[in-house]
Amino acid sequence: MAKPPQKRLEIVVDNSVNPAKGKTAARPVVQQLKDRPRASVLIVGGGINGVGTFRDLSLQGVDVALVERGDYCQGASGASSHMIHGGIRYLENGEFRLVHESVVERNALLRLAPHYVKPLQTTIPITSTFSGITAAPLRFLTHKQGKHTERGAVLIKAGLLMYDFFSRGGRVAPRHNFVGKKKSLQELPKLRSDVKYTATYFDASVHNPERLTLDVLRDGLEANKQSRASNYVSAVGTTDAGTLLRDELTGEEFLFEADVVINATGAWVDETNDSFGKRTSFMGGTKGSHIVLDHPELLEACNGRELFFEHTDGRIVLIYPMGDRVLVGTTDIDADITEDSICTDEEIEYFFELVAHVFPSIDVRRDHIVYTFSGVRPLPKHDDTQPGFVSRDYRIEKRSDKRGDKNVTTLSLVGGKWTTFRALSENLASEAMTALGMPRKTTTSELAIGGGKGFPRTEAEERLWVNRTASEVADRDRVRVLLTRYGTRATDVLEFLAQGGDQLLASTPELSTRELTYMVENEQITRLSDILIRRTSLAFRGLVTEEMLNELADLLAPQLGWDDETARTQVQATRDLLVNMHGMKIAAAV
Numbered sequence: 001m002a003k004p005p006q007k008r009l010e011i012v013v014d015n016s017v018n019p020a021k022g023k024t025a026a027r028p029v030v031q032q033l034k035d036r037p038r039a040s041v042l043i044v045g046g047g048i049n050g051v052g053t054f055r056d057l058s059l060q061g062v063d064v065a066l067v068e069r070g071d072y073c074q075g076a077s078g079a080s081s082h083m084i085h086g087g088i089r090y091l092e093n094g095e096f097r098l099v100h101e102s103v104v105e106r107n108a109l110l111r112l113a114p115h116y117v118k119p120l121q122t123t124i125p126i127t128s129t130f131s132g133i134t135a136a137p138l139r140f141l142t143h144k145q146g147k148h149t150e151r152g153a154v155l156i157k158a159g160l161l162m163y164d165f166f167s168r169g170g171r172v173a174p175r176h177n178f179v180g181k182k183k184s185l186q187e188l189p190k191l192r193s194d195v196k197y198t199a200t201y202f203d204a205s206v207h208n209p210e211r212l213t214l215d216v217l218r219d220g221l222e223a224n225k226q227s228r229a230s231n232y233v234s235a236v237g238t239t240d241a242g243t244l245l246r247d248e249l250t251g252e253e254f255l256f257e258a259d260v261v262i263n264a265t266g267a268w269v270d271e272t273n274d275s276f277g278k279r280t281s282f283m284g285g286t287k288g289s290h291i292v293l294d295h296p297e298l299l300e301a302c303n304g305r306e307l308f309f310e311h312t313d314g315r316i317v318l319i320y321p322m323g324d325r326v327l328v329g330t331t332d333i334d335a336d337i338t339e340d341s342i343c344t345d346e347e348i349e350y351f352f353e354l355v356a357h358v359f360p361s362i363d364v365r366r367d368h369i370v371y372t373f374s375g376v377r378p379l380p381k382h383d384d385t386q387p388g389f390v391s392r393d394y395r396i397e398k399r400s401d402k403r404g405d406k407n408v409t410t411l412s413l414v415g416g417k418w419t420t421f422r423a424l425s426e427n428l429a430s431e432a433m434t435a436l437g438m439p440r441k442t443t444t445s446e447l448a449i450g451g452g453k454g455f456p457r458t459e460a461e462e463r464l465w466v467n468r469t470a471s472e473v474a475d476r477d478r479v480r481v482l483l484t485r486y487g488t489r490a491t492d493v494l495e496f497l498a499q500g501g502d503q504l505l506a507s508t509p510e511l512s513t514r515e516l517t518y519m520v521e522n523e524q525i526t527r528l529s530d531i532l533i534r535r536t537s538l539a540f541r542g543l544v545t546e547e548m549l550n551e552l553a554d555l556l557a558p559q560l561g562w563d564d565e566t567a568r569t570q571v572q573a574t575r576d577l578l579v580n581m582h583g584m585k586i587a588a589a590v
Helices: 027-036 050-059 088-093 096-113 136-144 153-166 181-188 207-223 264-273 296-302 345-358 418-436 459-469 476-497 513-522 528-535 546-560 564-580
Strands: 038-046 064-068 117-126 177-181 197-206 228-231 233-239 244-249 253-263 287-293 305-309 316-322 325-329 369-377 394-403 406-415
Touching: 027 253, 038 050, 038 244, 038 418, 050 064, 050 207, 050 418, 064 197, 064 233, 088 096, 088 153, 096 117, 096 153, 096 197, 096 418, 117 153, 153 305, 177 181, 181 197, 207 228, 207 476, 233 264, 253 264, 253 418, 264 406, 287 305, 287 345, 287 406, 296 316, 296 325, 316 345, 325 345, 345 369, 394 418, 406 418, 418 564, 476 513, 513 528, 513 546, 528 546, 528 564, 546 564
Parallel strands: 038 064, 038 253, 064 228, 117 305, 253 406
Antiparallel strands: 117 197, 177 197, 233 244, 244 253, 287 325, 287 369, 305 316, 316 325, 394 406
């Protein structure tokens, strides 16, 4: 006889604005799990590391399934600083292995995902020469800030020389350069007047982390017809017969059997293990918040660069342009994962202070903010180590349990960062295959990701691609939007648009009626917020209006099986989510 389910994990993402369960169409992706409730590997968690592992296992021919209790990339993966970087500041912690891996993976992602990962010129403003030389060894040895001492030019120069050394293999960016005050102010005239030097080097940014995650997921689904994945399905317990899954839209529960279960739930790894009946204490995540500004003067002051610097409290922070917006972040605060992660008023004031620290003549006000976001980093438990010094490296915790007459291996991922997701996924997949007794068939180290295959490498090539692809179905402006959103998979979207009547939405020229249908059929759209936050950048850029919410709900309703009440509930829930969790101001319908 099967044992009763263990304690269930009762955490609902965005539970403060969770739409009431209403009439919805059947979800084929959930039905696939129910029709064949078994796989060799079950991955719990649809952030970038879980999705990356799903892709890797699919490419090896492994029968793998993935469930995510919210939407893909909804947690920490979608609340990152949008950087793909080698981690220059990790050198101070002595994390040389991580820095080397990060630099290698940064270089690889610039090649493999050029549609989303772009070079990022980064400048460090410096106001002293020798400061911090004696404090640095203490930070290195104790992983504590101690009395704050600014890092001066000598210390930063030493760090950048080391960084260049780690970057020498497969170099895709120039070495760093140092300039004095006069040249610094010529290049960045709004910088504080007491700047003595600036140091400039190159890292990379990912402007569409949510879409990159979807691209990786689609690669996995296309690589292996056995592979299945569903969002809005949570793992809530175990029995001898398998893992108990719950459809978060209907509340229906069903059992799913697997030989290996991968717990990739980020900061919630311990809570997930607890729901499986095995209490752990691996995690100690910290909260990081950001604000997005519509501020032309600040955008111009950045001169196309990220400003990466030390604030007055010793925290390393950043300001950088993303299209026509400016991203400012981030905080690093011990987090309570039972509470919603939102950017607080205190954090906003902190961000205003850090902008003034670098650009004292630029006024930043709350009405410049178009979006805020916050997430909990999946860091290991760190006791009295200060948050900024907690390792960003990862490890895999393995456990074997008897369920009925079968042994089930559970792999818990502790830590992990965006930059190293491909290498991490390969390691985690290899651990799973070792447990299954399966050999690795291939590597992803040189495999282009989704719409990065054949992506134009220069502005001239991009213009040529757009001109050649434009047609009566989509003019050049529309093609450019689709290329930015999908990479070269835009050709698939354009073929889909050509198969039926299509027109741009009245509320935005960045979406069309047929593209919405494409998203519903290919990208597991379930809620209105999925479109605005994770399938497009409309929310991030502060472009959502009341008219847009209503128009999208009306268009999605017949496709998702919403009745009028459910559609209106989706509009209200999405409005509440954007206002309460993301600090947005929704423009009223005209």
